[in-house]
Amino acid sequence: MDKNNLILAGSTIAIASMLLLAHSESGQAEVKKGLTANPVVKEKGVESRNEEWAKYYPREYDSWKNTKKNDKIDDQLKKNPQLAVLWAGYAFAKDYNAPRGHFYAVQDVTNSLRTGAPIDAVTGPLPTACWSCKSPDVPRVMEEVGELEYFTGKWAKYGQEIVNPIGCADCHDSKTAELTLTRPYLKKGLEATGVKLDNVSTQEMRTFVCAQCHSEYYFKKTEWTDKDGTAKTAMVVKFPWDNGLSVEDMEKYYDDIAFSDWTHQISKTPMLKAQHPDYEMFTKGIHARRGLACADCHMPTIQEGSDKYSSHHIQSPLDDVANTCLNCHQETEAEFREVVEIKLAKKEQLAKFAMDNLAKAHLEAGEAWRLGAKEEEMKDILQDIRHGQWKWDMAVAGHGSFFHAPDETLRLLSVANEQGQTARIKLVKVLAKYGAIDYVAPDFSTKEKAQALAEVEMIKLINEKDKFKGSLLQEWNKQAVEKGILNLDSRKGMSDNTSYGTQDGKDKDKK
Ligand code: HEC
Ligand code: HEC
Ligand code: HEC
Ligand code: HEC
Numbered sequence: 001m002d003k004n005n006l007i008l009a010g011s012t013i014a015i016a017s018m019l020l021l022a023h024s025e026s027g028q029a030e031v032k033k034g035l036t037a038n039p040v041v042k043e044k045g046v047e048s049r050n051e052e053w054a055k056y057y058p059r060e061y062d063s064w065k066n067t068k069k070n071d072k073i074d075d076q077l078k079k080n081p082q083l084a085v086l087w088a089g090y091a092f093a094k095d096y097n098a099p100r101g102h103f104y105a106v107q108d109v110t111n112s113l114r115t116g117a118p119i120d121a122v123t124g125p126l127p128t129a130c131w132s133c134k135s136p137d138v139p140r141v142m143e144e145v146g147e148l149e150y151f152t153g154k155w156a157k158y159g160q161e162i163v164n165p166i167g168c169a170d171c172h173d174s175k176t177a178e179l180t181l182t183r184p185y186l187k188k189g190l191e192a193t194g195v196k197l198d199n200v201s202t203q204e205m206r207t208f209v210c211a212q213c214h215s216e217y218y219f220k221k222t223e224w225t226d227k228d229g230t231a232k233t234a235m236v237v238k239f240p241w242d243n244g245l246s247v248e249d250m251e252k253y254y255d256d257i258a259f260s261d262w263t264h265q266i267s268k269t270p271m272l273k274a275q276h277p278d279y280e281m282f283t284k285g286i287h288a289r290r291g292l293a294c295a296d297c298h299m300p301t302i303q304e305g306s307d308k309y310s311s312h313h314i315q316s317p318l319d320d321v322a323n324t325c326l327n328c329h330q331e332t333e334a335e336f337r338e339v340v341e342i343k344l345a346k347k348e349q350l351a352k353f354a355m356d357n358l359a360k361a362h363l364e365a366g367e368a369w370r371l372g373a374k375e376e377e378m379k380d381i382l383q384d385i386r387h388g389q390w391k392w393d394m395a396v397a398g399h400g401s402f403f404h405a406p407d408e409t410l411r412l413l414s415v416a417n418e419q420g421q422t423a424r425i426k427l428v429k430v431l432a433k434y435g436a437i438d439y440v441a442p443d444f445s446t447k448e449k450a451q452a453l454a455e456v457e458m459i460k461l462i463n464e465k466d467k468f469k470g471s472l473l474q475e476w477n478k479q480a481v482e483k484g485i486l487n488l489d490s491r492k493g494m495s496d497n498t499s500y501g502t503q504d505g506k507d508k509d510k511k
Helices: 003-036 050-054 058-069 082-086 102-111 137-145 184-192 202-211 247-256 278-282 294-298 317-323 333-370 375-396 406-433 447-453 458-470 472-482
Strands: 218-225 231-238 301-304 307-310
Touching: 050 058, 058 102, 058 307, 082 333, 082 447, 102 458, 184 202, 184 231, 202 278, 202 294, 247 375, 278 294, 278 375, 317 333, 333 375, 333 406, 375 406, 458 472
Parallel strands: none
Antiparallel strands: 218 231, 301 307
């Protein structure tokens, strides 16, 4: 960089920090001013129906409703077939799409083949906890029945209760409308990292409301006794932050408690699954270090006449570069798109190496077991696979991390690839010992081939799901309407796109 560019860069950043200050001060004053006149949406408890909030906050509601616009299903198993091998034996090998608008959260968890096809309130496979990041009905139910009762039982237990997608009462207090944290597990997680909850700034809240859901978690098995003296087992969402927020801190946390999300079906590795660690990864990037919050890019301030409000159309900031990046930076829109595209391409390249090596490591380990390899020969190898796949997953499971923390993302992918390769080098020795030095892992270059290796029976899963959607799901919705917690109008025009069935009304697979 020459001297002129340096000065330019310096002034851009000066502008950035001024804007940041200006934004948070005027923003806060405005919200405060608005609040004194704020109507009470609900005096007691949680108002989970977004339409009720619309009566008082039409602009925020209308912009929120625009999250409906991104209804595209982006089937990740099709795009990266390695995934079905990496997740063999785990529900993610059945169905996994990139995130889309908040408006679809309840529909997607219901449609996902991962949640299976329950026939009543007690059939599995998944626990109630799978609703936790989908709906403002979650804090409502938690308040009504208590946190431990909420986390007890199967996912289907709350089908008729959790019906409104991510909305106002996930982030705002129903009485005061102020930003609030509605998920107890985030509060506990933050406290473990040293955050003092009674002293959180508005700027921090503009990130923490998102961290309630966009964070890595696991289910902690918790025995408890209800008020009638009945012994119960809850699967409680917990954030693994006791040692800190880095990927290695969390890995150590899980290793120390010998936790695994599942045992890999092919390699028998005790595995970890990373879940959307957008918040943790974001903290490792320059924008977080310079004091930005999620809302600075995903909820820009919109000026309409003399009025200003926060856009609640949470989406890719690239769909509104003018109101986001260009608030602080001086380059052109085209330059910014290019900057982001280049970062994405670099991530994809390294991610592919890591996925290929780790998938082959699972298959080679599977062959070693089949030939009679011993526990003590495999132990180290499985540990390499566990740690390598964890690093890869943490790098990619937050779909924006390649931008939020680009160097950390590439570092993790490189370590993941190294650990995958190390496992494979050790496996050559084991395979040689059992007479299979020439073993070549089978082809997993399409979703169908990879799912066959993982023994996923798609046709059966889809048929069961269709049956569920025609019966129990209808019953859930009917009961929710009768109870007055679901307004069917709120779902008007909602397409029923899935990865396995219809897209935009056309039957993709039968075309
Ligand atoms: C994912 C979290 C989230 C959801 C969901 C959400 N909000 Fe907000 N809301 C925010 C954040 C962040 C701000 C900015 C607060 C600040 O800067 O002080 C905000 C600001 C507001 C404000 C203050 C004025 C403004 O526009 O900045 C109102 C009123 C508001 N939201 C209403 C709503 C309504 C109504 C809904 C449901 C349709 C909703 N919010 C859904 C996070 C959320
Ligand atoms: C109550 C949980 C919850 C909260 C709070 C939440 N999110 Fe999300 N977010 C989700 C889920 C779940 C999805 C995926 C929805 C789907 O694909 O059906 C998602 C999707 C997204 C997407 C993808 C949208 C698209 O069109 O591609 C972005 C961006 C996003 N969230 C950002 C944020 C930001 C920024 C905040 C805070 C202001 C936030 N989220 C708060 C759960 C949440
Ligand atoms: C509120 C102000 C603000 C907004 C909005 C903002 N940035 Fe930045 N950006 C900064 C600051 C401050 C830095 C750090 C500069 C430094 O200290 O080196 C930075 C650094 C960067 C860098 C260099 C570091 C890296 O990660 O490669 C890129 C690229 C960048 N921003 C792109 C974007 C894009 C794209 C957007 C929109 C999606 C955006 N920024 C939105 C303030 C902002
Ligand atoms: C400096 C701007 C900036 C900040 C701050 C920021 N993001 Fe992003 N975010 C982006 C950009 C740019 C992308 C990539 C969008 C794309 O690929 O189209 C992105 C992508 C995402 C995605 C994936 C969207 C998708 O559909 O693939 C999610 C989810 C997300 N961000 C959540 C968050 C959360 C949560 C925070 C705070 C912890 C945050 N972001 C902070 C700019 C930002």
